[in-house]
Structures are given as structure tokens and as C-alpha cells.
Amino acid sequence: MRELTYVARRTVEWREAPDPELQGAGEAIVAPVAATPCDVDSAILAGHGFVEPPFALGHECVARVVETGDAVASVAPGDLVVVPWSINCGSCDRCRAGLTAHCEAVPHMAMYGAPIGGSWGGLFSELVRVPYADAMLVPLPTGLDPVAMASASDNWSLAWRLVAPHLKARPGARVLVVARGSIGLYVCDIARALGASDVLYVDPEPEHRELARVFGAATAETLEPLPQGFDIAVEATGRVAQLALAVKSLAPEGICESAGNHFRPGELPLLDMYLTGVTLRIARDNVRAHIPDALALAASGKVSPKAVVSHVIDWEDLPTALPEKHLKPVFVRADA
Ligand SMILES: [Zn+2]
Ligand SMILES: [Zn+2]
Structure with a gap:
């Protein structure tokens, strides 16, 4: 598969990487369908980050579930899901207390889009492994637009x-x-x-x-x-x-x-x-604990998150369009 890789200031490129595979019965493989840069990605792209490139970028997306392990109960292939930015197990003491950005089952700072707590890939990649699918993934409520909600990850x-x-x-x-x-x-x-x-x-x-x-x-x-x-x-x-x-x-x-x-x-x-x-x-956001509340507010119709989406851009244009200064471009994949 291809993963969008941050290589230098204002430069990203597609790099080939092995397709991720299920490594346990509780895991899922997902394919991002609408992904967008977090505000901090703009700082990284401008050269202000603190992690040396190259690395796979991106930690905000709505994805389609491609494959699930036998123990996964909450999502199934074909479902649209929000993928939280940080990796969390859902069952350690901290996760159960809602401190999902501080999960004890994975290295400190384990997240998508920056290799600071292990390497989990980025959400501008074609396929993504989700290690604790039931704990992490949040089904996108019916009627919500993946483009408007790509940022629910963070x-x-x-x-x-x-x-x-x-x-x-x-x-x-x-x-x-x-x-x-x-x-x-x-x-x-x-x-x-x-x-x-x-x-x-x-x-x-x-x-x-x-x-x-x-x-x-x-x-x-x-x-x-x-x-x-x-x-x-x-x-x-x-x-x-x-x-x-x-x-x-x-x-x-x-x-x-x-x-x-x-x-x-x-x-x-x-x-x-x-x-x-x-x-x-x-504080780094314990996002998984309140994604459902944030989605519920979006579904209420009282807010207009899509108004913040400045551009809707084809996935193939990521290498040229992502480094440009846009407020909130959302990159969509026609084939996923
Ligand atoms: Zn972020
Ligand atoms: Zn945990």
C-alpha cells in the first residue's frame, strides 16, 4: 500500500509500505475514506514539529472497516467509523477512567501520524491497523457526512x-x-x-x-x-x-x-x-471518551462542522495539496 510520508518542510510524498495485517483477534484493518490534517499537522508541515522525518502523517479520519478479527463485536467490514488519534486498549485502569491518551497497554504517546510512542502508521495511508477495535472505533452515526466528521478523530x-x-x-x-x-x-x-x-x-x-x-x-x-x-x-x-x-x-x-x-x-x-x-x-485530549458526545452534538443539527471544511480534495492530490496553507482541507477517496 501507499502511505503519505512527511519527508521535509512543506514536503510529503507517497511511499510504499507493506499492507498492515491483523495481529490478534481483537484488531481491525480500516481504509480511510475522508481524512484531514489536525491543526498541529500544519505546524509539522511548516517545519515546527519535534519529530525527525520521515514518518507517515495524519491522525484524523473517517474510515471504512475492511477486515476484523474473530473477537471484534462492535464493528463489521463495510461500517464507517471514526478512528481516534491515540491508541488505547479500553481495559487498563487509565482507559477505564477515561484517560485514553494515557493508556498503560501501549508506549507513552502511542498515536497515529507521529512515531513518538511506537509506529502505528498515519491516517493518510491507504490501510490502517487498529489494535483494539472495540475500544477504539466509534461507528459514524447514520446521516452524518464523513467529510464533515473527518475531524472527529481529534x-x-x-x-x-x-x-x-x-x-x-x-x-x-x-x-x-x-x-x-x-x-x-x-x-x-x-x-x-x-x-x-x-x-x-x-x-x-x-x-x-x-x-x-x-x-x-x-x-x-x-x-x-x-x-x-x-x-x-x-x-x-x-x-x-x-x-x-x-x-x-x-x-x-x-x-x-x-x-x-x-x-x-x-x-x-x-x-x-x-x-x-x-x-x-x-492537556492532550483523552478523545475516545467523548467522541460519542461530540458526534451526538453534530447529529443534533445545532452546529455546522462542515462549514469549517475549506476544501474537499481528491485523495490522489494529497502530495501537492496537503503542504498548501488551507484552513481545513478534507481529502476523499473515491475507491474506499
Ligand atoms: Zn491532533
Ligand atoms: Zn488502556
């Missing part, structure tokens, strides 16, 4: 987790979103749908701000701290200085969620945070 479901539980605890909260890519726009959509009273989206990219306004957010190109301005802040820029502005804009006992991936160090205003009473969470 960014869409992450966006749900960054804001939905906090809005439930603080109905009508004011939400600040400081972002650069799809995650922040998904957050705007979800925050409005779940009753945020005000949403301010901050991003220097005009095209992103325009979309945020479609989702009912006010927008700004840059942010001066707005002390006591917001109950919830979401930062998804990978820049510590932007995270600092977000926490400085919180109301007393406000919550800041950060999507992380700050590859460079920086300083946070800890004294301000102390005086305000800030809860800051910065």
Missing part, C-alpha cells in the same frame, strides 16, 4: 471537550477564543450552540474571522487583555504569549483551556492568575 471532539462541559457548569458564560485554525472555529460553533452569551474570536487571519462571525462570534485581529471579560477562555495558538493574554482576560475563578503544542517556552502571568483565581488546563 479537533472536532477536542473542541467539544474544551468548551461544552464548562458551558454546562456555567450556563450563559462569556467565552473568549484565541486561536489560529480549525479548533477555535469549532469552539465558536459549539459555544454558540450551547448557549454562550458572548463569544469573542481572536485570530489575525481574515478568512477565519469571517467564518467565526457566521457562527455568531464577535471577532478581533489581536487581543489586548480584557480583565474580567470572560468566564471561559480557550487558547489554541501554540503560542505562550497568546495563552498569557487569554488568562489575563478571565473573570474571577475563570477557566482557561489550552489546546497545547507550545513548542517554544514562554512565561505566564502567574501572579495575575493567582489574584484572579484561574484554573488552567493544558
Whole structure:
């Protein structure tokens, strides 16, 4: 099979690899049908990653199940499924506690699309081995479009987790979103749908701000701290200085969620945070635990994740189109 391989800054190419095979009765082989770059893939493609190439890229897709082991009960060949970005067994203590990004059955950081916890391939490959099929795969609800939901593996479901539980605890909260890519726009959509009273989206990219306004957010190109301005802040820029502005804009006992991936160090205003009473969470997302909730919100019709999809592109064009700067291109395979 071919796997799309990140080889150098702004360069990906098809490389031949052996077809993956079932290695146990609980495994599945799937074929991605709609795959999209995570926001962090854009940073990797720009040369800001911390893993040396070459490696198979991609950790967001909806796939079709091709083959299942004898013990797999929840999915069958032909089913459309969401493949979570991280590898998790579903039965260790951490998985049962919902900490699926910290599964004890696999190496630390085991994931698709970056060889930092073993090599599991990428979701821009033609075939993918899923080692714990019943624990990992989530059937795509009938009626949901694989193109719109390709990001449920990570960014869409992450966006749900960054804001939905906090809005439930603080109905009508004011939400600040400081972002650069799809995650922040998904957050705007979800925050409005779940009753945020005000949403301010901050991003220097005009095209992103325009979309945020479609989702009912006010927008700004840059942010001066707005002390006591917001109950919830979401930062998804990978820049510590932007995270600092977000926490400085919180109301007393406000919550800041950060999507992380700050590859460079920086300083946070800890004294301000102390005086305000800030809860800051910065965490790799235990995505498998809340993919079903994020899909349910998408199926409710209250949100429009497909509006964030900037381009629908043929799978064969991946090597040329992926390195281009697009907000959220989705690559589709006609033959899967
Ligand atoms: Zn990701
Ligand atoms: Zn586990």
C-alpha cells in the first residue's frame, strides 16, 4: 500500500509500505475514506514539529472497516467509523477512567501520524491497523457526512471537550477564543450552540474571522487583555504569549483551556492568575471518551462542522495539496 510520508518542510510524498495485517483477534484493518490534517499537522508541515522525518502523517479520519478479527463485536467490514488519534486498549485502569491518551497497554504517546510512542502508521495511508477495535472505533452515526466528521478523530471532539462541559457548569458564560485554525472555529460553533452569551474570536487571519462571525462570534485581529471579560477562555495558538493574554482576560475563578503544542517556552502571568483565581488546563485530549458526545452534538443539527471544511480534495492530490496553507482541507477517496 501507499502511505503519505512527511519527508521535509512543506514536503510529503507517497511511499510504499507493506499492507498492515491483523495481529490478534481483537484488531481491525480500516481504509480511510475522508481524512484531514489536525491543526498541529500544519505546524509539522511548516517545519515546527519535534519529530525527525520521515514518518507517515495524519491522525484524523473517517474510515471504512475492511477486515476484523474473530473477537471484534462492535464493528463489521463495510461500517464507517471514526478512528481516534491515540491508541488505547479500553481495559487498563487509565482507559477505564477515561484517560485514553494515557493508556498503560501501549508506549507513552502511542498515536497515529507521529512515531513518538511506537509506529502505528498515519491516517493518510491507504490501510490502517487498529489494535483494539472495540475500544477504539466509534461507528459514524447514520446521516452524518464523513467529510464533515473527518475531524472527529481529534479537533472536532477536542473542541467539544474544551468548551461544552464548562458551558454546562456555567450556563450563559462569556467565552473568549484565541486561536489560529480549525479548533477555535469549532469552539465558536459549539459555544454558540450551547448557549454562550458572548463569544469573542481572536485570530489575525481574515478568512477565519469571517467564518467565526457566521457562527455568531464577535471577532478581533489581536487581543489586548480584557480583565474580567470572560468566564471561559480557550487558547489554541501554540503560542505562550497568546495563552498569557487569554488568562489575563478571565473573570474571577475563570477557566482557561489550552489546546497545547507550545513548542517554544514562554512565561505566564502567574501572579495575575493567582489574584484572579484561574484554573488552567493544558492537556492532550483523552478523545475516545467523548467522541460519542461530540458526534451526538453534530447529529443534533445545532452546529455546522462542515462549514469549517475549506476544501474537499481528491485523495490522489494529497502530495501537492496537503503542504498548501488551507484552513481545513478534507481529502476523499473515491475507491474506499
Ligand atoms: Zn491532533
Ligand atoms: Zn488502556
